[in-house]
Amino acid sequence: MTQIYKLDYESPIGVIEIVGTHEAIRSxxxxxxxxxxxxxxxxxxxxxxECYNQLDEYFQGHRYEFTFSYQCAGTEFQKTVWSALTEIPYAKTGSYKDIAVSIGKEKAVRAVGSANGKNKLSIVIPCHRIIGSNGKLTGYAGGLWRKEWLLEHEKNMVNKNLNG
Incomplete structure (x- = not known):
C-alpha cells in the first residue's frame, strides 16, 4: 500500500492542501x-x-511553470484535456472550445468542461485560465473569486516584470 502524505500551504487566497506520495503529487x-x-x-x-516551495514562488510572482513530479488520475480523455490546459501560457486565457479544438475534438466542448472540473491539480494544471467564449469567468471549483484573483495575480506579475 502506497503511503499518502499531506502538507498545507497558506496562500493569499486560502489554505491549499498538497497530497502526494514519495514519488509524485496527486492533488x-x-x-x-x-x-x-x-x-x-x-x-x-x-x-x-518542492511542490510547497514552487507554490510559494508562484504566489510571490517568481515562478511561471511547475517542475515537480505529479500524477493525474483520470480517463485518457481527461488526461488529454489536462495536458492541453498546461499549454495555456501564464497570464493568458483560453476557452473550453479552444481546448476541444486543440485536442482534435471540436464537438466535445461539454466533455472538456467536465474534465476541466475534475482537475485535482489546481494552479499547476491551470484550469483557472479557462474562461467562457464570451470572455466571462466560468465556474471554478475553488470559487470564482479565487479564479479572478489568480488571473489578476498572473497579469500583474507579467506587467510588473515587463515594467520593472
Missing part, C-alpha cells in the same frame, strides 16, 4: 480549513516540499 486543492492543519514533518517526502 493540490483548496481546503475548507482556515489555517494550516498538515505541517512539514521529518518524514514529509521531498516532492511535497
Amino acid at each position: 493540490i486543492l483548496f481546503s475548507e480549513e482556515s489555517k494550516k492543519v498538515n505541517f512539514r514533518q521529518p518524514e514529509t517526502p521531498p516532492v511535497l516540499v
Whole structure:
C-alpha cells in the first residue's frame, strides 16, 4: 500500500492542501480549513516540499511553470484535456472550445468542461485560465473569486516584470 502524505500551504487566497506520495503529487486543492492543519514533518517526502516551495514562488510572482513530479488520475480523455490546459501560457486565457479544438475534438466542448472540473491539480494544471467564449469567468471549483484573483495575480506579475 502506497503511503499518502499531506502538507498545507497558506496562500493569499486560502489554505491549499498538497497530497502526494514519495514519488509524485496527486492533488493540490483548496481546503475548507482556515489555517494550516498538515505541517512539514521529518518524514514529509521531498516532492511535497518542492511542490510547497514552487507554490510559494508562484504566489510571490517568481515562478511561471511547475517542475515537480505529479500524477493525474483520470480517463485518457481527461488526461488529454489536462495536458492541453498546461499549454495555456501564464497570464493568458483560453476557452473550453479552444481546448476541444486543440485536442482534435471540436464537438466535445461539454466533455472538456467536465474534465476541466475534475482537475485535482489546481494552479499547476491551470484550469483557472479557462474562461467562457464570451470572455466571462466560468465556474471554478475553488470559487470564482479565487479564479479572478489568480488571473489578476498572473497579469500583474507579467506587467510588473515587463515594467520593472
